[in-house]
Every structure is written in C-alpha cells, then in structure tokens.
Amino acid sequence: MPLTDKEFIRYSRQILLPEVGEAGQQTFADAKVVIIGIGGLGHLVAQYLAAAGIGHLTLVDGDTVEVSNLPRQLLFDDSDLGLYKALVAKTKLRRAYEQTGVSAVTEHLNHNNAESVLNSAEIDLLLDCSDNFATRHFVNQLAIKQQIGLVSASAAHFQGQLLSIDQHVSPQSGCYHCLFPADMRVNQSCQTVGVLGPMVGTLASMQALMALQLIMGNKALIGKLYRFDGNQFSWREARLLRNPECMICGNEYTSAAAKSACEKFPFTENQYE
C-alpha cells in the first residue's frame, strides 16, 4: 500500500534519506518486531521504532513499574507505579504513534508462552532488551531455533554491548552462546553495579538504529560485537566467530540442536529491570 500524504509528511526526514526513501518507509510499515524486556533498553527502543513507523511491536515483560526505574525509563512516570510495563508502554505508544500496532505480553518470556510470542512466520526481528544472562540465552536459543534475526543490547555500570546475529546471513558468526557460553560467570547487572540513564539510553539508541538498519536490509552490521565504554567514550568492534562445537548453533542450526538446548537450559523466572 503506498504511503498516504499524511504519512509522507510525517516521515519526510526519514524518506529524505536515500537509504530509506518511500520504499524503506513502506518496509518499516510492514515490519513486525518483538521486544523482550521493556525496561531501560526496551522502553526507548520501542518508542524509537514506533515513532519511526514500524508496523507492529510485541512488547514482552512481566514486570511492573517501580520507582527505581524512573530515572532511566522515561516512558513511565509516578502515576504508572505498580502497573505492567508492557501495558503502560502499549497504551502510551498507541496514543502517540497510532500507525503502529502494539501487543503487550504481561509475562516474562518462558517455555509456555515462547511459541505464541515468537511465530517466526510473522516476525522480522527479535530484540533482546532483557536484564539478565539466563533470559539472554533463552532468547538466543529461540532466535536460532526459529531462524529469526536477533539484536541483543546490554548495559550496566559504564559498559555496554551490542551485537546482532542472523543464521541466514552470517552463520559463520555463530550465536550469543558462542560468544558468552551459558556457564560463564556474570558479575554485572544494573541492580548490583548501578547505571546512569543515558548509559542505557545510548545502547538503546544504538540498538534501535541497528534494528532499523537491518529492516532496511543493511547486512554489514550482522555478526559483529560493539562495546561501548561510557567512562572513556570509546567504541570497540569485533567480528563474532562461531564455536564449531556450539550446542546451540554449531551443528545444523535449523535442527534439533537449539530445541534440545532450550530443554537443557530450563528458563528461570527473571526480571527485566
């Protein structure tokens, strides 16, 4: 469906970009994105994508708004305390960006709801905005199993990480498990080491930009890890490399490997801060 005059005016600054144009804007409007975690990262990513005219967002988070969220989760305010983040975000995004369809799932992603949340035939991109290692592994396994592109961002203290994987485009880059094996020790979370709002916001902005780039078809970003140091203001880039023995993507990524791995790593209830 061609853009309406109203849409053309609304998105004119995006359409001006040769990389986007009218066709790219239409691609945005047709895109369906699932966001896991509507906290420091997810609330902003969701807002950017809705504002850019992405067609449909599914927001997944079982948490409610807490007062300690407010310094960095700018979509929420005091009147939202105690309400489900996914629902509050849905209401506010629908009000501000009526062209974007929004679904809210007020549960943490788990084995029971994963299938209904992630119907690969209908999803263009999966965004991991969660706040814990176990969820990140679960999301990675689902992305491999269902062959959906994944953009994973994280932030804590003054460190941020951003990576994208897509088994269709760059199987040699492996997956999250190749980079950070599930038995790895994790020291940093926002709850234990703290974080500043703009630090999470930086990573969220980069994640949203990467999502739009991937939807536009820029595949050059896939298979790379970007690390941001918020003390030194430096970005580092490294190519991801598949572990040939990876139990998630190392064999036939379309096969039982990811499925059985999902079963081997029972998902635990976690919070998306």
Next chain:
Amino acid sequence: MNKATDSIDISINDETKQVAINSTVQSVIEIYAELAGADVNAIAVAINSEIVPRVRWQSECCLAGDKFEIFSVVAGG
C-alpha cells in the same frame, strides 16, 4: 635465556605486555586474570578484533603484535 628472542610483545586492553614465545591464548588469559583479580570463567576475548571462542584458547598461540581485548559479559538492561 635471551629475552629478546624468547618473548614477544602483545597488547592487552591497550597495554603492551611481554609474554613467552608460543604462549597459548589460555595462558595469556590466565596470567591476565591473576593480575587483574578476575575470574577466567567470566572473560571473553577478541584478538585483533576477532572473537576467539573459548574452545580455541588452548590450541591457539599468540603472535608478536597481537592485540588482545579481554572483557566480561554485560547482561543488564
């Protein structure tokens, strides 16, 4: 022992370090972890801007001039 021929210079997180020639990635990481008070099991590594999966740490030797970036996973959000 001639230090000039038995050791090589590499960099770890932008600092030049001397390590024994033919050192494995594993041994470099273990030395770094001990000095930094870090847990080897909490570390990932990129050499010359390419991630080296953990299974290759034992079999891969480092070369003069290698740039190691040693970092830990960030999972928050």
